Amino acid sequence: MNNKRKPKWVPDNAGEEFATSMLKGKLSKNDMLKKEKGSIKANSEHQKRKKLNLDDYINGVLSKDRTILARAITLMESNSQKHISMAQNFLKGILPETGNSIRIGVTGAPGSGKSTFIETLGCYLCQRDHKLAVLAVDPSSSLSKGSVLGDKTRMEKLAREENCFIRPSPTGGVLGGINRKTRETMLACEAAGYDIIMIETVGVGQNEIAVRSLVDFFLLLKIPGAGDELQSIKKGIMELADAIIINKSDGDNVSKAKLAKAEFSRSLHYLKSTTPDWNPKVVTASSLYNMGIAEIWDMIMDFKEITQKNGFFQKRRNQQMKDWIHFIIREYLETKFYDNKAVRRNLSEIEQQVIEGKLPPTTAAQKLISKFESNVKESKDN
């Protein structure tokens, strides 16, 4: 008897007289269907995975092909050297077609309603023939566990809109990742004809600053609380915002929201605006019940008109581009420095000496820098 055909319950020492074996089963109708589906899937997978060259990427994105846009973003997110140089050539190719959008940053504490707000405003805009790209920046999911997955399901209605493209932007915990890759993703979306870009990020200090450097209009979402709003918000973040939205102004929250609005407006009054001719606004809204959303859009359009008229719209973008160059240089040099063998060998010991008061921090930094420089020189000489 063929051992492989033995059912599990047949004793190991069963002889020939133990006449039990399994026959190979026939595929049921259902199995056949599954198999067919599987092969269909494999085929489309194959199609999707067809290798693209540089022109395919550029032409695909410029002709508004969403699948190719998604693949171009994946290419730009890759850290492999081969992909990096192709991605840079791709960017160069699409650059003349970028910039024709309004870039909006949406930030706020976890659960303040950012995704709901983007969904409601997004549906409103898509129905008015705008094309919207939503980039959800997730700070490595450590603070708001799995928020990107949550976002995907929460923005279900928006995801069904033909005019909308939603892309979670992984950052791998590197703050810099937000800046460089999100910016490049944003450019690709613009080249693919998206005239509104919204970037969602969880409000955790430095993230806001990184996102502020990407966008034209920066929105901060707050929820009405027990009147202690101002304590929970850093002045620095408020200064960055072009508008504060008191979200969830519905049901029992309405009167609390009014109070919060008055409180924020008062304190904004004392802060210097970062945008000439624009005083940051405080508005109440309900993303869930679609209240105040159209007014927020009108406000953003007013902002655009005012800043385009006084030239600050372009001036800010120019400054952002300059900052971007320096950011990339800093990122490159820092990585080179901390990856250096001599630095890695000596870093913790020198840090310890500073902690123990044996070395002043400046001397410690200089020591590490000279170890780095001589190591670089040494490897060049060899």
Ligand SMILES: Nc1nc2c(ncn2[C@@H]2O[C@H](COP(=O)(O)OP(=O)(O)OP(=O)(O)O)[C@@H](O)[C@H]2O)c(=O)[nH]1
């Ligand atoms: N009552 C009310 N609830 C809302 C409103 N907006 C959002 N919510 C609810 O608040 C909860 C969180 O909303 P999200 O949109 O996921 O919040 P988020 O800021 O994107 O959250 P994270 O991405 O996890 O940081 C959900 O249960 C929403 O239904 C609103 O205007 N009114």
Ligand SMILES: [Mg+2]
């Ligand atoms: Mg969200």
